[in-house]
Amino acid sequence: MVARYEDETGIRFENERFYRAYAAFSLAVVWEDFHRERIETGAESDWEPHIDYMLMIAESIATGEFPL
Known part of the structure; x- marks a missing residue:
């Protein structure tokens, strides 16, 4: 591409x-908004682990630990 x-x-x-x-x-920002919306409406949210994972991926890409 x-x-x-x-x-x-x-x-x-x-x-x-x-x-x-x-x-x-x-x-991760989009998923954080999904998480926030669910919490604000009083529903349970299972988005937090996904957010943490994607932030970890972003950091490892930025630092060079994640091979391209």
Whole structure:
């Protein structure tokens, strides 16, 4: 997909680690909102472990521990 993007736009894709970490963090933010909404309505939420996991993935990508 990256090669196709580069071929069609003529723009070189750089900073892959940043964009992957940002995507993981953004997903954690969305899941956090699902969790918040359930808690505020008085329902039980099982989103917290998913949020923690995705934040761990985002951090490991950003620090270079997670191979790309």
